[in-house]
Amino acid sequence: xxxxxxxxxxxxxxxxxxxxxxxxxxxxxxxxxxxxxxxxxxxxxxxxxxxxxxxxxxxxxxxxxxxxxxxxxxxxxxxxxxxxxxxxxxxxxxxxxxxxxxxxxxxxxxxxxxxxxxxxxxxxxxxxxxxxxxxxxxxxxxxxxxxxxxxxxxxxxxxxxxxxxxxxxxxxxxxxxxxxxxxxxxxxxxxxxxxxxxxxxxxxxxxxxxxxxxxxxxxxxxxxxxxxxxxxxxxxxxxxxxxxxxxxxxxxxxxxxxxxxxxxxxxxxxxxxxxxxxxxxxxxxxxxxxxxxxxxxxxxxxxxxxxxxxxxxxxxxxxxxxxxxxxxxxxxxxxxxxxxxxxxxxxxxxxxxxxxxxxxxxxxxxxxxxxxxxxxxxxxxxxxxxxxxxxxxxxx
Amino acid sequence: xxxxxxxxxxxxxxxxxxxxxxxxxxxxxxxxxxxxxxxxxxxxxxxxxxxxxxxxxxxxxxxxxxxxxxxxxxxxxxxxxxxxxxxxxxxxxxxxxxxxxxxxxxxxxxxxxxxxxxxxxxxxxxxxxxxxxxxxxxxxxxxxxxxxxxxxxxxxxxxxxxxxxxxxxxxxxxxxxxxxxxxxxxxxxxxxxxxxxxxxxxxxxxxxxxxxxxxxxxxxxxxxxxxxxxxxxxxxxxxxxxxxxxxxxxxxxxxxxxxxxxxxxxxxxxxxxxxxxxxxxxxxxxxxxxxxxxxxxxxxxxxxxxxxxxxxxxxxxxxxxxxxxxxxxxxxxxxxxxxxxxxxxxxxxxxxxxxxxxxxxxxxxxxxxxxxxxxxxxxxxxxxxxxxxxxxxxxx
Numbered sequence: 171x172x173x174x175x176x177x178x179x180x181x182x183x184x185x186x187x188x189x190x191x192x193x194x195x196x197x198x199x200x201x202x203x204x205x206x207x208x209x210x211x212x213x214x215x216x217x218x219x220x221x222x223x224x225x226x227x228x229x230x231x232x233x234x235x236x237x238x239x240x241x242x243x244x245x246x247x248x249x250x251x252x253x254x255x256x257x258x259x260x261x262x263x264x265x266x267x268x269x270x271x272x273x274x275x276x277x278x279x280x281x282x283x284x285x286x287x288x289x290x291x292x293x294x295x296x297x298x299x300x301x302x303x304x305x306x307x308x309x310x311x312x313x314x315x316x317x318x319x320x321x322x323x324x325x326x327x328x329x330x331x332x333x334x335x336x337x338x339x340x341x342x343x344x345x346x347x348x349x350x351x352x353x354x355x356x357x358x359x360x361x362x363x364x365x366x367x368x369x370x371x372x373x374x375x376x377x378x379x380x381x382x383x384x385x386x387x388x389x390x391x392x393x394x395x396x397x398x399x400x401x402x403x404x405x406x407x408x409x410x411x412x413x414x415x416x417x418x419x420x421x422x423x424x425x426x427x428x429x430x431x432x433x434x435x436x437x438x439x440x441x442x443x444x445x446x447x448x449x450x451x452x453x454x455x456x457x458x459x460x461x462x463x464x465x466x467x468x469x470x471x472x473x474x475x476x477x478x479x480x481x482x483x484x485x486x487x488x489x490x491x492x493x494x495x496x497x498x499x500x501x502x503x504x505x506x507x508x509x510x511x512x513x514x515x516x517x518x519x520x521x522x523x524x525x526x527x528x529x530x531x532x533x534x535x536x537x538x539x540x541x542x543x544x545x546x547x548x549x550x551x552x553x554x555x556x557x558x559x560x561x562x563x564x565x566x
Numbered sequence: 567x568x569x570x571x572x573x574x575x576x577x578x579x580x581x582x583x584x585x586x587x588x589x590x591x592x593x594x595x596x597x598x599x600x601x602x603x604x605x606x607x608x609x610x611x612x613x614x615x616x617x618x619x620x621x622x623x624x625x626x627x628x629x630x631x632x633x634x635x636x637x638x639x640x641x642x643x644x645x646x647x648x649x650x651x652x653x654x655x656x657x658x659x660x661x662x663x664x665x666x667x668x669x670x671x672x673x674x675x676x677x678x679x680x681x682x683x684x685x686x687x688x689x690x691x692x693x694x695x696x697x698x699x700x701x702x703x704x705x706x707x708x709x710x711x712x713x714x715x716x717x718x719x720x721x722x723x724x725x726x727x728x729x730x731x732x733x734x735x736x737x738x739x740x741x742x743x744x745x746x747x748x749x750x751x752x753x754x755x756x757x758x759x760x761x762x763x764x765x766x767x768x769x770x771x772x773x774x775x776x777x778x779x780x781x782x783x784x785x786x787x788x789x790x791x792x793x794x795x796x797x798x799x800x801x802x803x804x805x806x807x808x809x810x811x812x813x814x815x816x817x818x819x820x821x822x823x824x825x826x827x828x829x830x831x832x833x834x835x836x837x838x839x840x841x842x843x844x845x846x847x848x849x850x851x852x853x854x855x856x857x858x859x860x861x862x863x864x865x866x867x868x869x870x871x872x873x874x875x876x877x878x879x880x881x882x883x884x885x886x887x888x889x890x891x892x893x894x895x896x897x898x899x900x901x902x903x904x905x906x907x908x909x910x911x912x913x914x915x916x917x918x919x920x921x922x923x924x925x926x927x928x929x930x931x932x933x934x935x936x937x938x939x940x941x942x943x944x945x946x947x948x949x950x951x952x953x954x955x956x957x958x959x960x961x962x
Contacts, residue, residue, distance in 0.1 A: 175802045182795035196781040226625040385592040392585045399578035406571045438834045
C-alpha cells in the first residue's frame with residue numbers, strides 16, 4: 171500500500187467511524203465524544219486493527235485538539251473569567267496538590283520507589299480540558315458559571331501540572347536544576363499573564379485597522395490561524411503544552427471575534443479535525459493489556475484515587491459555592507485524557523516507568539475520560555433543563 | 567526539537583509565508599498561487615531552509631489538493647461538461663499524444679535510450695489541473711466555456727497519462743502485462759463513467775432524504791467529507807490519482823450542492839489546506855541543482871517542448887472553435903505541476919531515471935506551472951473585462 175493511499179484510507183476510516191458512532195450516540199442522547207472515543211477503540215490497533223498508530227494521524231489529531239481549544243478560547247471572555255478567578259485558582263491549586271499527594275501515596279503504599287510514585291502522581295495531576303469543554307459545548311453550557319470555573323481551573327492545572335512534570339523529570343534525570351525550573355516558571359507566568367491581560371486589549375484596539383489594510387481575501391481567518399499556530403508553537407517552545415497556547419490565542423481574539431466572525435469561520439475546520447482527535451485518542455486504548463488480575467486491581471485503585479482526589483481538590487476550592495457547584499466542578503476536572511498520556515510517554519522515554527505503569531497511566535487517562543461525560547451530563551442535567559436545549563441538529 | 571513542536575512550527579511558517587506572499591501578489595495584481603509557490607521556494611530546504619521535506623507536510627498538502635479538486639468538482643455541472651464533451655475529449659487525446667511523441671523525440675535525439683526517453687515523454691503528458699483551476703477560480707472564470715473544456719480535457723489527460731505511466735512502468739520493469747493493463751483501463755473507465763453519469767443522478771435523488779434521516783449536526787459536511795475521502799481512496803486504489811476521485815466526488819455532489827451548501831461549508835477548510843499544498847510544492851524546487859550549463863540547456867529545451875506540444879495538442883483539439891479558444895486551452899494545459907513530479911518520483915524509484923533527469927522533470931513541472939498563471943491571465947484578460955471582476959476581498 172503506498173503512502174498516500176494509507177493516509178487517505180486512515181482518514182476515511184477515522185472520519186466515517188466517527189460519524190457512525192456520533193449518529194448512534196446522538197440517537198441514544200449520549201455525549202458524541204464518547205461515541206468518537208469508542209469508534210477509535212473499535213477501529214484501532216487493539217480493536218479491529220483497521221488503522222495503526224501513524225505519525226500523520228497523530229499530527230492531524232494534534233491539529234484537532236488545537237482547533238478545539240482555540241474555539242473554546244474564542245468563547246471565553248476574560249471579563250467573565252475574572253469573575254470566577256478566585257474559585258478557579260483555588261480549584262486549580264487543590265486540583266493539582268491533592269491528586270499529586272494521593273497518587274504518590276497510593277504507589278508508595280504499593281511498593282514502588284519514590285521516583286516512580288512521584289511520576290504516577292504527576293500523571294494524575296493535569297485535567298484534560300478538551301473532553302470537558304466538548305461535553306459542556308455539546309450541552310450548550312460552555313458559558314455557564316461553573317463551566318468557566320472548570321475551564322479556568324483546568325488551564326491553571328495544566329500549567330501547574332507541566333511545572334510539576336518539569337520538576338519530576340529533572341529529579342528522574344538525577345539533577346534538579348533550580349535555574350532551569352525558575353526560568354520555565356517565569357516564562358510560563360509571563361506568557362499566560364500577558365496573553366490574558368494585555369493581549370485581548372491590544373487585539374481589540376489594533377486588529378480592526380490591520381484587517382482593513384490587508385488586501386487578501388479572508389484576512390480574519392488568516393490572522394486567526396496564524397495566531398493559533400504561532401502561540402501554540404510558542405507555548406510548546408517555552409515548555410508548556412501547545413493546547414495552552416491555542417486556548418490563549420482564542421482568548422486574545424475573543425473580544426474581536428464577533429467582528430471577525432471567527433467562530434463561524436473556524437467551525438467547518440473543527441468539524442473536520444476535532445473528531446479525528448477523539449477517534450485517534452480512542453485507538454490508543456489497549457484493553458487486553460490491562461486484563462491481568464494484579465494490573466486490573468492497581469488500575470481500579472488508580473482510577474478511584476484519580477476521581478476522588480479531583481473531587482476533594484475541587485470541593486476544597488469551591489466549598490463556599492455550595493455542594494452542587496463543588497460536585498459539578500469535581501466531575502468536570504476528572505478526565506485526564508491526553509495530558510496524562512503525555513506524562514506517561516515522557517516517563518516511558520526517560521525509563522522511569524515501564525510498560526505496566528505506562529498501561530496504567532493510559533488506562534487511567536482513558537477511563538477517567540470515558541466516565542466523565544455521562545457524570546457531567548447527569549450533574550448538569552437540571553441546568554440544561556433551565557437553559558436552552560442542546561443544539562443537536564443545525565437547521566438546513 | 568520535539569515532534570509536535572516541529573509539526574506546528576512548520577505549519578505556522580508555511581501558512582504565514584503563504585499569506586505574506588499572497589498579500590504581496592494581490593497588491594501586484596498577480597495570481598496568488600505564484601506567490602504561494604515562491605513562498606515555498608523561499609522557505610524550503612533549497613531556500614532559507616526554514617522547513618524541510620516531511621511526511622506530515624506532504625500529507626497535509628495532499629489533503630489540500632484533494633479539497634481543491636473537490637471544490638472544483640462541486641462547481642462542475644455535468645450538463646455543462648457534456649456540452650463541451652467533444653472538444654474536451656479531442657484536447658485530452660491530442661494533449662497526451664503530442665507531448666508524449668515530442669518528449670520522446672527530444673530525449674532520443676539527446677542520446678537517451680528509449681525507456682528513459684519514454685519515461686520523460688510520460689512525465690510531460692499529464693496536466694496539473696490544480697494550478698489552472700485555481701487561477702481561473704481566482705479570476706472568476708471557472709464556469710467559462712473554455713475553462714470547462716480545459717478542466718474536462720485535464721481530467722481525461724490525467725486518466726490517459728496514468729494509463730501511459732502504467733504501461734511505461736511495466737516496460738521499464740521488463741514485463742508489459744496486457745492483463746494488468748486491461749484491468750486498469752477497464753476499472754478507470756468504469757469508475758469515471760459511472761461517477762459522471764449515474765453518480766450525480768443517484769445523489770440528486772437520495773441525498774435529500776438521507777440527510778433528513780440523520781440526527782447528527784452538520785450531516786451535509788460529514789457526507790461531503792466522507793465522499794471525497796472515500797472516492798479519493800478508491801481512485802488511488804484502482805491505480806488512478808487520488809485527485810481524480812476527489813474531483814469526481816465533487817461532480818457527484820454538484821447537483822445537490824446548493825441544497826447541502828457544501829461550497830460554503832468547505833470554504834474555510836480549503837482556505838486552510840489549499841495554500842499549504844502550493845507552498846509545499848514550492849519547497850521542492852531546487853534551482854541551484856539545475857544551474858550546470860548542460861542541464862540548463864536540456865531543461866530549457868524540455869520546457870519549450872512541454873509548452874509547444876500542449877499548444878499543438880490543444881489547437882488540434884479545438885481548431886473549429888477559433889484561434890482564441892485554442893490559445894486559451896493550450897495555455898491552460900501547460901502546467902504539469904504535481905503529476906509530472908509524481909511520474910518523476912516513480913521513475914527514480916524504479917531506477918529508470920537518475921538525479922539529473924529527475925531534476926529536469928521537477929524543473930519542467932515547476933517552470934510550466936509558474937509560467938502558466940501569467941499567460942492564462944493575459945490570454946483571458948478580455949474575458950474578465952466582459953464578466954464580473956475577480957473577487958479579491960470578501961466584504962467583512
